[in-house]
Amino acid sequence: MSHYIDVILPIPVENLFTYVITEAEAGFLKAGMRVAVPFGKTKVYTAVVKTIHTNAPLKYEAKQIHQILDETPIVTETQLRLWDWMANYYLCAVGDVMRAALPNAFILESETLISKNKDKVICDTDLKDDEFLIYEALQHQSSLRIQDIVDIVDRKQVFPIIKRLLEKEAIVVEEEVFEKYKPKLVKYVKLQNQHTTQSGLQQLLEDLSRAPKQRDVVMSLFQLSAKTKKAIKVSELTEASGASNSIIKSLIDKSVLEEYFIQTDRVEFDGKASEASKALNTEQTEALHQIKTSFETHQVTLLHGVTSSGKTEVYVKLIEAVLKTGKQVLYLLPEIALTTQLVNRLQIYFGEQVAVFHSKYSAHERVEVWNNVLSNAPKAQVVLGARSSIFLPFKSLGLIIVDEEHEQSFKQFDPAPRYHARDSAVVLAHFHGAKTLLGSATPSLESYFNVQQRKYGLVEITKRYNNVLMPDIELIDIKDKHKRKLMKGHFSDRMIQVMAETLEEGHQIILFQNRRGFSPIVECNTCGHSPQCPNCDVSLTFHSYRNQLRCHYCGYNIAKPLKCQACGDTALDTKGFGTEQIEEEVKQLFPNHKAGRMDLDTTRGKYGYEKIITAFEQQEMDILVGTQMLTKGLDFRNVALVGIMNADNLLNFPDFRAHERSYQLLSQVSGRAGRTEKQGKVLIQTYNPFHNILQQVSTNNYVAMYKEQMDERYNFKYPPVYRLIRVTLKHKDFNRVNTASVWLGTALRQVFGDYVLGPVDPPVARIRNQFHKNILIKIPSKQSLGGTKKAIVKINNSFMNVKDFRSVRLILNVDAY
Numbered sequence: 001m002s003h004y005i006d007v008i009l010p011i012p013v014e015n016l017f018t019y020v021i022t023e024a025e026a027g028f029l030k031a032g033m034r035v036a037v038p039f040g041k042t043k044v045y046t047a048v049v050k051t052i053h054t055n056a057p058l059k060y061e062a063k064q065i066h067q068i069l070d071e072t073p074i075v076t077e078t079q080l081r082l083w084d085w086m087a088n089y090y091l092c093a094v095g096d097v098m099r100a101a102l103p104n105a106f107i108l109e110s111e112t113l114i115s116k117n118k119d120k121v122i123c124d125t126d127l128k129d130d131e132f133l134i135y136e137a138l139q140h141q142s143s144l145r146i147q148d149i150v151d152i153v154d155r156k157q158v159f160p161i162i163k164r165l166l167e168k169e170a171i172v173v174e175e176e177v178f179e180k181y182k183p184k185l186v187k188y189v190k191l192q193n194q195h196t197t198q199s200g201l202q203q204l205l206e207d208l209s210r211a212p213k214q215r216d217v218v219m220s221l222f223q224l225s226a227k228t229k230k231a232i233k234v235s236e237l238t239e240a241s242g243a244s245n246s247i248i249k250s251l252i253d254k255s256v257l258e259e260y261f262i263q264t265d266r267v268e269f270d271g272k273a274s275e276a277s278k279a280l281n282t283e284q285t286e287a288l289h290q291i292k293t294s295f296e297t298h299q300v301t302l303l304h305g306v307t308s309s310g311k312t313e314v315y316v317k318l319i320e321a322v323l324k325t326g327k328q329v330l331y332l333l334p335e336i337a338l339t340t341q342l343v344n345r346l347q348i349y350f351g352e353q354v355a356v357f358h359s360k361y362s363a364h365e366r367v368e369v370w371n372n373v374l375s376n377a378p379k380a381q382v383v384l385g386a387r388s389s390i391f392l393p394f395k396s397l398g399l400i401i402v403d404e405e406h407e408q409s410f411k412q413f414d415p416a417p418r419y420h421a422r423d424s425a426v427v428l429a430h431f432h433g434a435k436t437l438l439g440s441a442t443p444s445l446e447s448y449f450n451v452q453q454r455k456y457g458l459v460e461i462t463k464r465y466n467n468v469l470m471p472d473i474e475l476i477d478i479k480d481k482h483k484r485k486l487m488k489g490h491f492s493d494r495m496i497q498v499m500a501e502t503l504e505e506g507h508q509i510i511l512f513q514n515r516r517g518f519s520p521i522v523e524c525n526t527c528g529h530s531p532q533c534p535n536c537d538v539s540l541t542f543h544s545y546r547n548q549l550r551c552h553y554c555g556y557n558i559a560k561p562l563k564c565q566a567c568g569d570t571a572l573d574t575k576g577f578g579t580e581q582i583e584e585e586v587k588q589l590f591p592n593h594k595a596g597r598m599d600l601d602t603t604r605g606k607y608g609y610e611k612i613i614t615a616f617e618q619q620e621m622d623i624l625v626g627t628q629m630l631t632k633g634l635d636f637r638n639v640a641l642v643g644i645m646n647a648d649n650l651l652n653f654p655d656f657r658a659h660e661r662s663y664q665l666l667s668q669v670s671g672r673a674g675r676t677e678k679q680g681k682v683l684i685q686t687y688n689p690f691h692n693i694l695q696q697v698s699t700n701n702y703v704a705m706y707k708e709q710m711d712e713r714y715n716f717k718y719p720p721v722y723r724l725i726r727v728t729l730k731h732k733d734f735n736r737v738n739t740a741s742v743w744l745g746t747a748l749r750q751v752f753g754d755y756v757l758g759p760v761d762p763p764v765a766r767i768r769n770q771f772h773k774n775i776l777i778k779i780p781s782k783q784s785l786g787g788t789k790k791a792i793v794k795i796n797n798s799f800m801n802v803k804d805f806r807s808v809r810l811i812l813n814v815d816a817y
């Protein structure tokens with residue numbers, strides 16, 4: 001009797017593949033282990049074992065596997081179940097899910113590039129002979145494809161050797177993304193121990209009496225570190241002492257200073273929990289009690305608590321209770337930007353039990369977290385992470401918290417699987433028999449709808465912690481202000497007046513503008529032409545900082561032209577406005593105060609956010625201008641005023657969720673105001689102060705917003721009443737994408753009738769020289785997806801059989817945002 005395994009390959013194919021294994025291998029292999037398998041003529045893939053059986057495949061002769069890569073499963077049965085669910089629900093290949101789920105270092109394939117790890121010193125004696133062969137080859141060539149290594153060592157040995165080299169940190173798997181986000185090492189120095197005593201220091205200063213510059217450095221270092229009692233950044237030291245790097249180097253060579261490197265983007269933390277969690281107030285206690293009761297009858301409960309009502313402290317109590325039962329907790333957040341503040345907060349209570357899973361962590365760090373979670377290590381009892389952390393190999397989850405559950409960044413846009421982490425979390429928790437708590441001050445209509453349908457429980461906190469009042473929200477009619485010439489740039493007289501008062505009182509200000517760049521577009525006053533991206537159907541955006549025009553879709557950029565490209569006139573004007581321009585105007589209006597900016601342009605890299613957030617927290621800035629990044633749950637103590645420069649471009653966004661989103665954004669950004677004793681002030685500038693959404697925001701009336709929006713969703717058949725599947729077709733040839741989309745629209749209409757809309761052009765119909773067409777399928781959300789999926793897959797298959805369409809990219813997005 002022969003033995004076989006079905007494996008998942010990390011590629012977008014529908015099926016599993018079957019390989020033949022020996023009897024011995026069959027005794028050893030388990031589902032969730034990795035194997036290296038041959039594929040096609042030359043390829044080698046890392047595959048994950050799904051099932052072990054004795055049925056030979058009917059259509060092809062099974063090949064042998066190359067090698068078993070794990071001693072025990074690295075993927076759990078529950079994960080395999082989640083992968084299946086995801087592939088099914090989001091209409092993608094399980095291989096797509098595997099690729100998204102596993103840290104890249106786990107999925108080696110023939111094309112993977114490896115290179116020497118330059119940060120690690122490896123002695124020849126550290127390596128076995130075969131390992132050395134590969135390492136040696138990397139001396140001569142900066143990187144190698146795994147495929148090429150087959151020539152160096154026995155084919156069957158390739159993967160095990162690579163794996164061992166990775167474990168020894170001798171090599172790194174190369175990937176652009178990792179290169180870009182490679183942990184930044186910052187050089188620190190401190191005095192060697194023998195010089196830190198009183199007498200030691202005196203002796204040292206005497207020894208250096210003939211080298212005054214070096215002496216100055218030691219003095220500066222001493223002064224700086226007396227304050228912080230820590231090692232000092234070299235950059236800080238050179239600045240304080242005025243010494244050059246070479247002077248510092250000579251002190252290191254002389255063993256006066258000791259140098260070391262600290263990875264700046266890992267959260268520094270000394271391990272121990274330092275405080276007991278806070279006692280809850282009456283509202284929080286009541287909410288905690290209600291959540292526990294709700295969990296008795298509901299797997300999912302929504303905590304709807306106004307901004308600053310103290311939801312986090314309630315989560316903390318729930319986490320404590322779950323940890324006591326020996327189970328793990330997953331804490332999902334929409335964005336990395338939030339983690340720093342929250343990690344600090346959780347580590348105070350839970351110490352080392354908190355693990356953070358960053359998508360921007362290096363390959364190695366991610367493997368580390370993976371292994372800790374898998375072994376249920378004490379170090380990973382509470383995992384904090386953005387959407388991809390639902391893929392971690394939890395052994396026994398007790399609770400998943402989805403904080404800021406309304407955030408759209410929980411939905412993955414590209415590539416497949418285009419999953420929603422909140423909805424997937426609910427499924428994952430269900431598989432574990434765990435509970436899910438969704439938290440928000442402005443719940444998604446989806447979640448609130450589920451509450452109305454009695455699928456989810458609901459718990460509310462309507463007061464802010466410590467009886468702090470909800471901010472006072474004032475709407476400013478800028479149409480009227482313009483008419484009466486009461487605007488300075490984009491600032492109304494009222495805005496300027498309240499800003500001045502706020503600064504006078506020593507409080508800080510946040511200004512919200514939902515666009516980055518200086519002013520979105522440049523327009524010729526004479527002929528009206530505005531420069532377009534050559535690759536995409538959009539106007540270029542002006543960024544004054546670099547004096548550039550840039551495409552926000554493909555990154556294309558040019559220097560700002562002096563003349564109109566169409567008519568040659570020099571009367572180029574800027575239209576609309578962005579964060580950069582607001583910052584500039586603020587600086588002119590309040591030259592004696594410091595203003596800063598937080599948007600995609602100023603926060604690139606992992607470190608960007610933290611720098612700005614910290615600077616603002618420590619009040620090194622008085623006014624912070626930013627995009628929606630500012631709205632995300634940040635807790636700044638001293639902000640008394642939030643100004644929204646223009647609410648209208650949010651409200652008028654062409655999307656069925658625009659009103660819901662405006663409500664959420666405006667309420668969330670308003671929630672940053674007055675989080676301590678003083679009641680915060682919010683000023684919203686708008687051309688349309690009687691807009692229902694603005695009225696609902698200013699009266700904090702979520703339920704009114706919900707009801708009105710739901711009426712529209714019912715009437716126009718949109719989520720959460722209907723489920724949306726968006727089909728996007730892409731091709732570089734406009735005619736081909738056009739024909740293909742008409743064909744597909746007709747085919748879909750034959751099955752789904754009027755529930756099919758389109759094909760239509762998306763708002764930006766060409767991106768990176770690819771033409772796009774969209775088709776929407778609406779399915780009543782009560783209807784099961786099973787039949788729908790079968791129908792779509794069938795249509796999809798016949799689509800692919802049309803020769804002309806084979807090169808058309810077809811993208812399915814279930815629950816599209």
Ligand code: ADP
Pocket residue numbers: 278279280281284305306307308309310311312313465635
């Ligand atoms: P939310 O997440 O609901 O916006 P937070 O959890 O950030 O609110 O709480 C708002 C502020 O109130 C925070 O600064 C927090 O430290 C403080 N706070 C909340 N609950 C308590 C408590 N029980 N004891 C002391 N401070 C609390």
Ligand code: ZN
Pocket residue numbers: 533534535536551552553554555556768
């Ligand atoms: Zn472009």
